Amino acid sequence: GAGVSQTPSNKVTEKGKYVELRCDPISGHTALYWYRQSLGQGPEFLIYFQGTGAADDSGLPNDRFFAVRPEGSVSTLKIQRTERGDSAVYLCASSLRDRPLFFGPGTRLTVL
Amino acid sequence: SQQGEEDPQALSIQEGENATMNCSYKTSINNLQWYRQNSGRGLVHLILIRSNEREKHSGRLRVTLDTSKKSSSLLITASRAADTASYFCATDATLEQMTGANSKLTFGKGITLSVRP
Numbered sequence: 001g002a003g004v005s006q007t008p009s010n011k012v013t014e015k016g017k018y019v020e021l022r023c024d025p026i027s028g029h030t031a032l033y034w035y036r037q038s039l040g041q042g043p044e045f046l047i048y049f050q051g052t053g054a055a056d057d058s059g060l061p062n063d064r065f066f067a068v069r070p071e072g073s074v075s076t077l078k079i080q081r082t083e084r085g086d087s088a089v090y091l092c093a094s095s096l097r098d099r100p101l102f103f104g105p106g107t108r109l110t111v112l
Numbered sequence: 113s114q115q116g117e118e119d120p121q122a123l124s125i126q127e128g129e130n131a132t133m134n135c136s137y138k139t140s141i142n143n144l145q146w147y148r149q150n151s152g153r154g155l156v157h158l159i160l161i162r163s164n165e166r167e168k169h170s171g172r173l174r175v176t177l178d179t180s181k182k183s184s185s186l187l188i189t190a191s192r193a194a195d196t197a198s199y200f201c202a203t204d205a206t207l208e209q210m211t212g213a214n215s216k217l218t219f220g221k222g223i224t225l226s227v228r229p
Contacts, residue, residue, distance in 0.1 A: 033217075035219075040221070041221055041222075042200050042202075042219030042220050042221050042222050043155065043200070043217075043219045044219070045216050045217065045218065048216055056216055058216070059216070089153065091154075091155070093155075100145060100157040100160055101155075101157060101217070102157070103147075103154050103155040103156070104154065105153045105154045106153045106154060
């Protein structure tokens with residue numbers, strides 16, 4: 001595709017449930033990033049992949065959050081035992097090394 | 113935590129006027145970038161300035177960087193109603209990669225710009 005795509009665009013779940021958010025980066029982009037944005041705030045870094053490996057996961061808030069990128073392309077952000085405080089827009093971005101980030105439209109997660 | 117602090121938080125101007133937005137940060141950086149966001153989704157990269165640069169232009173955009181004051185400004189000249197959006201500065205503090213590689217951008221809270229037709 002022409003840009004970064006994220007699915008689903010909206011996800012409503014109940015407290016305690018498990019969710020998976022998917023990101024399809026721009027073809028050929030080696031770097032992939034997950035950010036989280038709460039209302040009225042700027043994006044907050046979660047994790048960064050260079051290829052298949054997580055180069056920096058220091059932004060993941062706790063062990064309920066996990067992300068994978070098994071083949072160095074598509075990535076999945078997994079959240080276990082969701083809490084209401086996890087509600088936010090989850091943004092994915094990709095880039096070539098040393099180049100600016102291209103962001104996807106985000107997945108709006110609502111935990112009831 | 114958010115390193116960048118944009119100023120003002122909100123700006124309303126008339127079409128045709130210039131818009132100036134400021135960003136301050138706390139730690140040493142490799143580069144600073146400005147992004148734009150419409151309707152709370154999908155940020156778009158506008159311009160990147162490296163720590164060894166002082167000024168950069170791109171179309172109607174002009175960005176300056178003062179590393180001694182740890183601040184940057186974004187100027188949009190001859191604004192249009194379509195420039196209405198939120199603008200964020202983001203810093204990359206990966207000092208060991210002076211070529212400008214992104215690893216972990218830290219965003220500010222953003223500035224809401226409204227351009228009245």
